[in-house]
Every structure is written in structure tokens, then in C-alpha cells.
Amino acid sequence: MSVPDSEGAAPRKALVTPPEAAGQRLDQWLAAALEGELSRSRIQALIRGGHVTVSGRPAHEPKRKLAGGETVAVTVPEAEPAEPQGEAIPLDILYEDSHLIVIDKPAGLVVHPGAGNWTGTLVNALIAHCGDTLSGIGGVKRPGIVHRLDKETSGVMVVAKTDQAHRALADAFADHGASGSLERAYSALVWGAPERMNATIDAALGRSTRDRTRRAVVNAGREDARHAVTRYSVSEMFGGASPEGALAALVDCRLETGRTHQIRVHMAHIGHPLIGDPEYGLAFRTKANRLAEPARSIAAAFPRQALHARLLAFEHPATGETMRFETALPADMAGLVRALRDLPRS
Template sequence: MGDPDNEDPRELIGSLRFEATQEAAGKRLDQWLTQMLGAEFSRSRVQALIRQGAIAVDGKPVDDPGRKLKAFNILDVALPGPEAAQPAGEDIPLDILYEDAELVVINKPAGLVVHPGAGNATGTLVNALIHHCGDSLSGIGGVKRPGIVHRLDKETSGVMVVAKTDRAHRALSEAFADHGRTGDLQRAYVALLWGTPERNAGTVDAPLGRAADRVRRSVVPAGRGDARHAVTHYKVLDRFGTSVATGKPGARNPAALAALVECELETGRTHQIRVHMAHMGHPVVGDPDYGQAFRTKANRLSEPARTVAKNFQRQALHAQLLAFTHPVTGEMMRFEAPLPADMAELVAAFRAS
């Protein structure tokens, strides 16, 4: 099929033949073929196969995904094997919480970038997963690569799920894009904040957009073109400081220097928790982007909390809980990761202050 000089150099792993039904008449080629091929093939992958000349209709190769079908068209599909992974795998230690043929759940350490990019061409989670998973990656979009469906900032630790197959990638991507509104998805983070929120629990409903430097985010008017709906629910777990005692457990004390909170995401925007907490006036301890003005608060701490806080060089934010429906079995999966050692030490120092 196709021009021999332009054929895909990958080895074919099989071929399939379909006959268009009368109900298929008038439908787009990519749409109907995606339905026929099932969950193993995303629509984008089917479109790529069409453009590569891997699909023939009535014996003639086609390259237009939008071509309209006629009843009784014969479709031949040549299935190339997945391309080799890009970038290259790297032997980077991973804390694997769970793994099966469809997905892998990891406890990401602080300092590990999720995906290669400018300034981080190697040494990322993707490099590590390509090495770890090897041939168990079936080909996301036709390439042997892990399917990243959500991300954690470089200096945020905690639970992440990554797809190993196209069907898992599709289902998990839909769940995260929907933010769990029509399915089971729960994400909870623990953060140490400067100061103490007024209420023991609450919600920050404030749209986010790009800040002036285009890397950071900020709360913006809802009508601005780049405004994205963002909702964070928070609950105060503990309050720390030299004058916390009020006689009422959990009661707010304006003198408290810090609070440990749990944040649940209703949406998943870049830097969402960090921006929303700073918007409340209580940025995450150690946050280099949204909490710099609060770093001198460490001087009000007693030792050893003062030294520990000054030496803590990242945001004190940890993805503690991730729960989702398995994309194939339908089973509810729930994973938790304890605070990493550096953040546990920081919280313990604040608690003792």
C-alpha cells in the first residue's frame, strides 16, 4: 500500500479488513474507523495512520481523515509497530506504588521534572519511565512512550498515575479533563502555609491566567481571554506558632505563624494550589514564585524551626492522595504517599516551635 519510497520503515505487526455498513455511509473515515478499532486506538492515532498511507479504501490508499464513507466500502488497515521511544530511557530510581499492563502509579520525589523541555532535556520522569517500562509500553499514539495525563511541578512531591497504553491514556485523560465531575477522581494535597486561614475549611473559587512573566500564574478577572476556571477546597489540619494556644482546639489564632492544610482540587490548573493559597494571603512555605515576601517570617520562629525553614528550598507541597477508576477493569484505585523526609522534618520543626 502506498508509495514504496515513502512507506513507514517500521515492521508491520498485522493487517485488518472492514466493510462499511449502510449505517456508516456519510460518516468520516477517521471517526468510523476509530469506533471499529476500539479502545486500543485513539482518534489521533487513526488519523496519523491515514496520513501515513496505512489505510486503503477499495484497494486505493487514502490520506484524508475526513473522507466520507460509502456503504460497502472495503477498508484495509496496515498496522505498523510502535516507534521507538523518544527521548531515550534513563536508569533513574522510581518509587513504584502500583503497576499493571495498563498504567503505573509512582510517588514522585521533589526535584524531578515530569517531561523533557527547555533546560530539562534529560533526567526527567518520562526518561525514567521509558527505561523502567521498556517493552510494556504498547505505543501511546503509535510511539512507545508513557502517557502523561497530569503533572506535578518539579519541586512538588507525591502520587502520579501514568498510562502505558492508548486506551488507558484516553480514559485517564478524559477523567482528568473532566476533573472527576462525571466519574471517580480525587486529588488531595498537603501544604504548609505561612499564617493561618480565617476559617477551618473553605473554598477558593478564583480564575487563573498567565502573569506578566508568562511562567507564573495569577488570579485574573473571569472575563479575561486567558482566564481559566479554578476551584480549590481546603481544610486546616493544624496550626503552628509561638502563641497558638487559645483554649479551643483548632480555633483560629491570628498569632499563629503557619498552618498545615489539606487541599482538594476541583479543577487542575498550573500552580493552582500555590496561587490560590497566596491569593488568600497564606502562600506555601518555601514557594520561590509566590511566597518570597514571606520568607522573613522564618525569623519569628524559635529554633530549630527557624533554621529548618530557612534551609527549606522548595514549596512545602505534597500530593498525598490520588484516587481514580481503573480505565480497563473499572475498579476504584486509591493511593496515598506519606510526607517525604524533608517536608516531614519541616512540619515537625514547626509543630515543636
């Protein structure tokens, strides 16, 4: 139950531990008792910060063993101001409520501040847009990023506004939809066309030995190897009626795992890198010379990897409803598709 604390302080939850709680860790028991309201890491931070009392005394130690019959009080302080600061950056909002926000991210927008991109990011934009509707992720008024898109990848993203939503969505993405309704689909424009129209790429990914900022297909036994599975289907071929004659293709990719650069590396691994990919498709740039105009010029100058997160479905963390969002190809990819469709067919 919630009871008023001392004047001016945040409200607290007071719970009485049952006899069967004897011997349990304080942080573990609280995480279960609060039924997902706070993550275990958040509860541990509150305990260490003196915001949890047992029988009226601050606990301080998450591993403290309970005896049963104690009164455990949890005070959740007001969320601290967000770092970084909000910036008025336009957002294409597909859906928003008090728990989460869904946006169609444009190419060129970095998701999270980092080296070389400390401002002008999606997080800066969300802090400014959401304002006081952010109840605090880990005690800070900030959006909860549960998945990311590369800077130059466009498409649908969901972001949490509360600790509870952040935990539920993070769990869904962590198990890649194995126990829920999570679904992710991407549209990719690739050089050539895969021999098989529908297939699964099951190839572990790790850091490239040539460039640590890049990923590569590696032996599954390597220490840094991460299981990675992409299902793809060829939606359309351009410049040829068969995979042998096609110059390019539109491919639908479905993620069973979510590794950094997964689709880009997997498609390059099978010999069909994304058009415009500056890291994994650079050796294929000359393929544009085989195209007729205007497709040749558009493909040669395409400024990014031609990848769009077109579909995202997930279970709403509060209502349990399946939310499904799908967006059309952005203007740059749509223009390239039109030009490729005009190619003579061999």
C-alpha cells in the same frame, strides 16, 4: 477482526462498514468502531500515513465520506523507538501493570524533558524502566503523561503505558472527575492559617503580566483566564490555637480543576503562601524570624514549596476498578512539621 497482512508486516484490523455508515467521516466512524482502542488523532495520523485502506485502496483523507458496505482495513505499524532515551533513574513504584504505572515522585525530579532539562527526567526514567511494556502512545514507545507535578512538588502520579489507557486517563483528568472517580488531594504547609477552616477558592488563573513564567489570579473575562477551583481544609495549626495566632498551618487541598501552579497561586491569593515557595511566597520569607528554633532555621532554609500530592484515586482504564493511592509526607516536610509542632502556643 484481525487478519495477517503481507509477510513481515504488522497485523491489521479489517471491518465492514454497515449501510448506516453512509455519509459519515472515515475517521469518526473508525474511532467509534474501534471502541477506544486508538484515539481519533492517532487514527487520523494512520489514515494520512497510508495505513488505512477502503476497499483495498489507501484512504489518505480522514474526512473521506463512507458509502456503506466497504471493507476498511487498519494496519498499526510497530511503535517507533522512544525519544528521548531511557536513563536508569531510581523510581518509587506504588503499582504497575500492562496498562499503567503509579509512582511516588520525589521533589526535584522534572516530569518531562524541556528547556534546561533535556535529560534526567521522569520520562527518561520510565522509558528505561518500562522498556518493551510500552506499546506506544501515538505510535511511539513512550509513557503517556496525563497530568504533571511541578519539579519541586512531590507525590503520587499515574502514567499510561498504552494508547487506550492514555486516552481514558486523559479524559478523566480533562473533566476533573466530574463523570468518574478521579480524586486528588495535596498536603501543603502555609504561612499563617486561613481565617476559615474549610473553604473553596474559586478564582480564575492566567499568565502574570509581570512574569510570563508565573501564573496569577486574573479577571474571569480575560482571554487567557482559566477556571480554577481549590477546596481546602485546615488540618493543623502551629504556634497558636486560633487562625489569628497561628504562625503556620498544615492544609489539605482538593483540586476541582488542574491548572498550572493552582494550589500555590490560590493559597498566596488568600494571603497564606506555601512555605519555601520561591515564586509566590518570597515576600513571606521573613516570617521564619517569628519562629523559635529549630523551626526557624528549617523553615528559612526550606528548599522548595512545601507541597505533596498525597492522594490520587482514579478508575482503571481497562478493568473499571477504582484505584486509590496515598503516601505519607516526604522526609523534608515531615521534619518541618515536627519542628512546627514543638513551637510554643500563644
